[in-house]
Amino acid sequence: MTLILDKVTKTFGSYKAVDDMSITMNNGVYGLLGVNGAGKTTLMRLLSTIMKPTGGSITYKGRDIFKMGAEYRGLIGYLPQEFGYYPDLKVRDYLMYIASIKGLPAPIAKRRISTTLRLVGMEREASRKMKTLSGGMKRRIGIAQAVLNDPEFLILDEPTAGLDPKETIRFRNLIGRLAENRIVLLSTHIVADIEAVASQVFLMNKGKILVQGSAAELCGSVKKSAWICRLPEHEAGRAAQRFQVISMHKEGSEAVLRVLSEEIPVPGAIQANTTLEDVFLYYFGEEAGEYAEL
Ligand SMILES: Nc1ncnc2c1ncn2[C@@H]1O[C@H](COP(=O)(O)OP(=O)(O)O)[C@@H](O)[C@H]1O
Numbered sequence: 001m002t003l004i005l006d007k008v009t010k011t012f013g014s015y016k017a018v019d020d021m022s023i024t025m026n027n028g029v030y031g032l033l034g035v036n037g038a039g040k041t042t043l044m045r046l047l048s049t050i051m052k053p054t055g056g057s058i059t060y061k062g063r064d065i066f067k068m069g070a071e072y073r074g075l076i077g078y079l080p081q082e083f084g085y086y087p088d089l090k091v092r093d094y095l096m097y098i099a100s101i102k103g104l105p106a107p108i109a110k111r112r113i114s115t116t117l118r119l120v121g122m123e124r125e126a127s128r129k130m131k132t133l134s135g136g137m138k139r140r141i142g143i144a145q146a147v148l149n150d151p152e153f154l155i156l157d158e159p160t161a162g163l164d165p166k167e168t169i170r171f172r173n174l175i176g177r178l179a180e181n182r183i184v185l186l187s188t189h190i191v192a193d194i195e196a197v198a199s200q201v202f203l204m205n206k207g208k209i210l211v212q213g214s215a216a217e218l219c220g221s222v223k224k225s226a227w228i229c230r231l232p233e234h235e236a237g238r239a240a241q242r243f244q245v246i247s248m249h250k251e252g253s254e255a256v257l258r259v260l261s262e263e264i265p266v267p268g269a270i271q272a273n274t275t276l277e278d279v280f281l282y283y284f285g286e287e288a289g290e291y292a293e294l
């Protein structure tokens with residue numbers, strides 16, 4: 001089950017949202033990590049055949065996905081970033097409607113809806129109207145509609161957006177269960193999501209994949225080490241200008257900084273293991289700053 005993107009480009013006017021991208025995916029969970037505007041949603045729209053690339057090819061098991069058309073769409077599941085639903089439909093009726101769009105015969109659809117609702121822990125909500133569900137519940141129904149046809153390739157665009165911590169943990173467990181025997185591609189700008197579930201990570205920025213690999217491989221790709229520095233508070237500002245700061249907090253009159261540096265940044269600094277969060281900051285620098293507190 002191989003999905004291959006070969007030199008895929010998508011331009012909007014003169015802007016390249018996806019820029020000459022070549023990647024290969026086999027079974028497993030792939031995390032697409034990048035700041036807002038990196039091109040993640042555009043890439044996922046291409047993969048779900050909602051949009052055609054301006055250049056390059058996408059093949060699944062050796063066949064062009066746009067030539068496969070409906071056959072390919074029957075094999076995939078897609079949770080869009082902005083997931084539309086019908087507020088007055090009951091959960092079960094909404095899923096029946098999606099099942100009919102996907103061409104599932106009614107008896108199979110009924111069975112799949114029951115299994116899927118159990119999978120996402122929503123079996124007791126089947127008769128509730130969509131508009132009465134919490135944000136996290138709606139997301140779970142979004143995931144349910146994406147997996148209704150037991151897809152070989154599951155595309156989830158920011159599936160954890162708006163989930164509370166408990167729901168996020170539930171979601172991570174769910175992805176673990178879904179990962180067998182299929183390709184799962186999920187996008188996020190939250191490093192912890194990826195660390196928990198993805199065996200392969202694509203770091204995306206400005207339409208390109210900057211680096212790809214397991215979390216450990218990505219950590220190994222960073223040329224700097226992470227250091228924990230304890231400084232008197234008034235020295236923290238100057239240190240922050242000299243080094244790439246991952247995080248900073250106060251402890252009494254001291255500032256504790258986590259920084260990236262090739263050499264020991266300040267006397268007494270303690271070297272720490274590089275995390276994916278460090279990797280993200282290393283590649284995205286200032287752009288990622290707004291996410292540093294997440
Ligand atoms: N339909 C469109 N028309 C014009 N520009 C678009 C369109 N879709 C996305 N873009 C632009 O492409 C870039 C990447 O967007 P997007 O794929 O949504 O990134 P991400 O999902 O990583 O936040 C952004 O600069 C966005 O404004």
Ligand SMILES: [Mg+2]
Binds near residue numbers: 041
């Ligand atoms: Mg997006």
